Amino acid sequence: MRITPLLFLATTLAANADTPVPVPVTEADFRQIEMARAELGQLLFYDKVISGNRTIACATCHHPRFGTSDGQSLALGEGGIGLGPSRTADPDNLPEQRIPRNAPALWNLGAHEFTRLFHDGRLEKDASRASGLRTPLEDEMVMGFSSILSAQNMFPVLSGDEMAGHYEENEIAIAVRQGIITAPGGAWDKIAARVESIPDYRALYDQAAPETRGRKLEFSDVSNMIADFVAFEFRSDDSPFDAHLRGEAPLTGAAKAGMDLFYGKAGCADCHSGPFQTDHNFHAMGEPQLGPGKGERFERHQRDIGRMRVTNDPADRYAFRTPSLRNITLTAPYGHAGAHADLAAFLRHHIDPVAGLARYQPQAVLAPFDAAKPDWALLDGKEEYAAIAAAVTQTPVALSQTELADILAFLGSLESPTARTGRLGVPDHVPSGLPVDQ
Incomplete structure (x- = not known):
């Protein structure tokens, strides 16, 4: 008798009738991502231009070399130098403290079932909110985030310990300290303006995200592209x-x-x-x-x-x-x-x-x-x-x-053979010209 995948699955479930062995994931379980958007998001994910002092990228704490985390128990964000377990404090700009929690891995966050994020679930889908999300920002929460994964990106860039910088080190840190986040000219606007000021990024947005043509970029535009990259790059269902x-x-x-x-x-x-x-x-x-x-x-x-x-x-x-x-x-x-x-x-x-x-x-x-x-x-x-x-x-x-x-x-057996490299991998360079963590 020919053993088909469906028959094999039925046999496996019958042999483990007392156990909730899951069914295989399919394309329907994931958000579908346009390649041009993922490729733009890749550059933003590895570009340090979105951090206050231009020294930290998303990849600094979520690098494929360390399973999309950073190999440390508690990271050193702003004030740290280096990558992974060898990252250490910068003697000329010491951190104020370690990041309080371990950097979580990013695997499969583009799957529809991920509706709560962070160790404490402080960001989650909530249809009763106008934005569709419950976040610590509450009434200040703005529209425009394409997914909960995109909304997640708004927090590290506002953290002085993670990416924003301390006190008056830069214009983003100043805005955060003053509590000017979502207002015009606030921290999010300043991050978006940095990206828009780089001609290569503006051209890439015109191609990959036609909805942004003819207007200035907003932070959600930056965040949405990073989320699309993460959803594409760190999908892992080939173990x-x-x-x-x-x-x-x-x-x-x-x-x-x-x-x-x-x-x-x-x-x-x-x-x-x-x-x-x-x-x-x-x-x-x-x-x-x-x-x-x-x-x-x-x-x-x-x-x-x-x-x-x-x-x-x-x-x-x-x-x-x-x-x-x-x-x-x-x-x-x-x-x-x-x-x-x-x-x-x-x-x-x-x-x-x-x-x-x-x-x-x-x-x-x-x-x-x-x-x-x-x-x-x-x-x-x-x-x-x-x-x-x-x-x-x-x-x-x-x-x-x-x-x-x-x-x-x-x-x-849950480890993907492509997990250590990713699909697009680490770019050699980014439009800002800042160094890329390899």
Whole structure:
């Protein structure tokens, strides 16, 4: 009997009837991107002209060499020099602090199901808002963003620690400090004006985005192109796991055993469900806290209470969004604060978060930096770590070393063979003439 992909899928589902093995993804699961727009977005993604001091690009913290993250637990944005784990503080322009959370990977964010972004989900689709989005800007939110992925781009460029720059270092930083963001002449206008002032960009917009002809560029025009590039470049659905689901090349050996555990006994799919291994929900998993924490500048604490910062619901304390596991083998360190540098250690922590937190020893990847708030200030504070542990609701799962190794093998099957290079890759140069992070 001929084994067709459909018959193979039916057989696989029947053999794993007690597990929610997903169906293969298709073109219908993704936004369709025009190539000219993706190519323009590629240049903007790698161009440092959109940062306040012209020293940081989107790619600085989301580089394909590091799985679309940056290889550090907590990045050094403004005031950092270099790329990836070797990035360090600029002695002539020291950062104010580390970025409070680990730089998330960008895989498959062009898929329709990604409707919540950031570790705490503070940006999400909301049909009740005029803009269709719920964001921290609320009433100041403007129209024109083509997708939630495009709207995501508006936050890093406004952060003094990430891209805008500090105090009065540049005109964008000044506008941000004054709270002039969306108004005419505000921070977004100034970023768009920089792009428009470069003739090559203006010509590319006239070709790729005819809707911008005859008017000045707006920030949403810049953001939309970057989003189209990310959606195209970092689409990842050609892994061995995808081939398995499509009936093209069945998983075997440890990877197959790990898949059965993942969707069965280990219970991983309770949260890491669906085709991209995420339920897009929020869970308290007892992750160690390090770095400056997430708070306002005037707050002295170093806590990060996760989703509760958005909802003010105590039930959401220390809960963070379930990340997709696509290409997870490339995206270390792991956790909202990057507390785990090793995937096996992260997995051992996850199957019993309370015990994992109790035995945790620092293994983060942090650039040398004499921060005002010590990186591990909370590690010695029993009260905060007890609160993190108390928020965990997951029942521990007992797995043998062999079973853990099998799950790691399955996670390896989620890696795309093209993930390390991307589709368009890193451009040799960008229209601004600024150096490109290779």
